[in-house]
Amino acid sequence: MLEIVIIGSGNVAQHLIKAFKKSKKIKVVQVFARNKESISHLLPISKITSDYNNLKEVPVYFIAVSDNAVAQVSSQIPFSNKVVLHTSGSVAISDLDDKNIRGSFYPVQTFSKNKNIDFTKIPICIETEQETMYKTLDLIAHSISDIVYKITSQQRKALHLAAVFVNNFTNHLYKIGNDICIENQLDFEILKPLIQETANKIVNLSPNEAQTGPAKRNDTQTINSNLNFLTNENQKEIYKLLTKSIIDNGKKL
Amino acid sequence: MLEIVIIGSGNVAQHLIKAFKKSKKIKVVQVFARNKESISHLLPISKITSDYNNLKEVPVYFIAVSDNAVAQVSSQIPFSNKVVLHTSGSVAISDLDDKNIRGSFYPVQTFSKNKNIDFTKIPICIETEQETMYKTLDLIAHSISDIVYKITSQQRKALHLAAVFVNNFTNHLYKIGNDICIENQLDFEILKPLIQETANKIVNLSPNEAQTGPAKRNDTQTINSNLNFLTNENQKEIYKLLTKSIIDNGKKL
Numbered sequence: 001m002l003e004i005v006i007i008g009s010g011n012v013a014q015h016l017i018k019a020f021k022k023s024k025k026i027k028v029v030q031v032f033a034r035n036k037e038s039i040s041h042l043l044p045i046s047k048i049t050s051d052y053n054n055l056k057e058v059p060v061y062f063i064a065v066s067d068n069a070v071a072q073v074s075s076q077i078p079f080s081n082k083v084v085l086h087t088s089g090s091v092a093i094s095d096l097d098d099k100n101i102r103g104s105f106y107p108v109q110t111f112s113k114n115k116n117i118d119f120t121k122i123p124i125c126i127e128t129e130q131e132t133m134y135k136t137l138d139l140i141a142h143s144i145s146d147i148v149y150k151i152t153s154q155q156r157k158a159l160h161l162a163a164v165f166v167n168n169f170t171n172h173l174y175k176i177g178n179d180i181c182i183e184n185q186l187d188f189e190i191l192k193p194l195i196q197e198t199a200n201k202i203v204n205l206s207p208n209e210a211q212t213g214p215a216k217r218n219d220t221q222t223i224n225s226n227l228n229f230l231t232n233e234n235q236k237e238i239y240k241l242l243t244k245s246i247i248d249n250g251k252k253l
Numbered sequence: 254m255l256e257i258v259i260i261g262s263g264n265v266a267q268h269l270i271k272a273f274k275k276s277k278k279i280k281v282v283q284v285f286a287r288n289k290e291s292i293s294h295l296l297p298i299s300k301i302t303s304d305y306n307n308l309k310e311v312p313v314y315f316i317a318v319s320d321n322a323v324a325q326v327s328s329q330i331p332f333s334n335k336v337v338l339h340t341s342g343s344v345a346i347s348d349l350d351d352k353n354i355r356g357s358f359y360p361v362q363t364f365s366k367n368k369n370i371d372f373t374k375i376p377i378c379i380e381t382e383q384e385t386m387y388k389t390l391d392l393i394a395h396s397i398s399d400i401v402y403k404i405t406s407q408q409r410k411a412l413h414l415a416a417v418f419v420n421n422f423t424n425h426l427y428k429i430g431n432d433i434c435i436e437n438q439l440d441f442e443i444l445k446p447l448i449q450e451t452a453n454k455i456v457n458l459s460p461n462e463a464q465t466g467p468a469k470r471n472d473t474q475t476i477n478s479n480l481n482f483l484t485n486e487n488q489k490e491i492y493k494l495l496t497k498s499i500i501d502n503g504k505k506l
Binding site for chain 2: 024047067068079081090099108111112115116117120121122125129147149151154157158159160161162163164165166167168169171172173174175176177178180181183184185187189190191192193194195196197198199201202203204206207208210211212213214215217219221222225227229230234237238239241242245246249
């Protein structure tokens with residue numbers, strides 16, 4: 001079994017620990033956590049360290065910490081010529097300390113505490129500066145997921161950005177929907193089946209095929225009626241910009 | 254059994270016909286369709302008419318046609334003092350011909366051709382100008398769905414608008430995600446599990462609790478890096494506006 005160490009104790013680290021536990025090819029021999037208690041429910045306390053000087057020597061290290069801590073953490077690893085992988089969508093692998101072989105292992109998913117998720121269905125995007133290391137990365141990724149992509153730094157940047165649109169920004173649209181419900185004494189529950197179906201639709205249809213609504217139909221009457229209804233200037237601005245974008249896109253088709 | 258007639262042959266009409274077929278309390282005695290063939294797979298041709306003069310007399314009529322045709326269709330019904338319900342989110346019930354008892358029966362969902370959907374889980378919002386009619390509307394709605402809300406015209410307007418945000422606009426964000434993938438030779442499949450999970454998250458979390466990403470963290474470095482990556486001015490504008498909206502919202506919390 002390939003031995004690895006995971007540095008971090010947040011959502012991504014915890015979900016990785018759980019996923020690797022089920023793997024027959026990878027063994028998590030140690031986890032670094034500043035606060036040992038935070039992950040003591042996942043593995044024996046003897047396998048957790050909060051001291052870089054006690055870090056075990058293994059062929060592969062995972063850095064699953066917040067983006068702005070990745071570089072600093074990588075320089076704390078007291079070994080060299082190991083494979084060091086971060087799990088961030090937006091950090092360049094060149095930010096990692098170059099005493100080790102740098103790479104990234106990016107699971108394209110949003111993780112919540114206390115919510116189990118089937119890791120086998122999460123796409124993992126792998127990248128390394130040393131071509132010969134892809135075999136190892138591929139082995140690790142396939143040990144927990146069925147979906148593995150080899151990507152470049154540029155592609156990872158693009159993917160992270162696309163994820164901001166489909167995840168962070170989409171959630172903000174849910175928030176606006178929720179706000180409109182609250183303002184009008186409506187139960188947000190009413191919108192949840194629609195939200196689910198909107199996400200389900202694009203499993204089989206392209207987003208262009210799935211597009212509906214007043215902007216798609218260029219239905220000026222409904223658009224104006226919607227705009228008149230809105231009193232919040234921020235919501236109005238978002239409505240106008242996204243409507244214009246849908247209409248412009250329709251012209252290009 | 255309560256007898257009804259459905260006018261229309263589009264997605265909503267077809268899904269309603271299928272749903273009422275399973276109901277033991279409602280009987281669809283006739284459907285009006287300009288093109289009989291379009292729904293001949295759903296019921297015997299003898300039950301389909303394309304002539305308003307042949308419309309059967311029943312207590313309740315459904316108008317499930319495109320928004321801008323609702324008013325005109327309602328005036329073609331050759332009866333009066335019947336219950337006439339349209340299924341639109343954005344048409345006022347006062348747009349219906351006042352020779353009949355006007356109301357709306359709004360299933361808050363997006364319907365696709367050839368995609369079956371469990372109607373029992375679709376919230377149906379009912380509204381009528383005559384208070385005594387709610388019992389009938391409630392009976393009809395509950396005959397096909399477990400989730401029924403009595404709402405006002407103003408609330409239906411709000412709901413339709415909220416649906417534009419969480420459905421139409423969300424789908425457009427998927428489209429932008431797809432575009433970014435295409436431009437960078439990435440498979441849009443990579444984003445689909447994330448899209449699903451984004452929708453799943455808000456089943457148990459409020460959109461405010463579920464919000465993540467650089468804007469939520471006010472992570473200026475990542476925001477600027479994302480903006481530098483974008484070359485499409487329209488995408489840039491949408492990125493800026495939604496980021497600003499998330500940041501401003503965070504300040505209010």
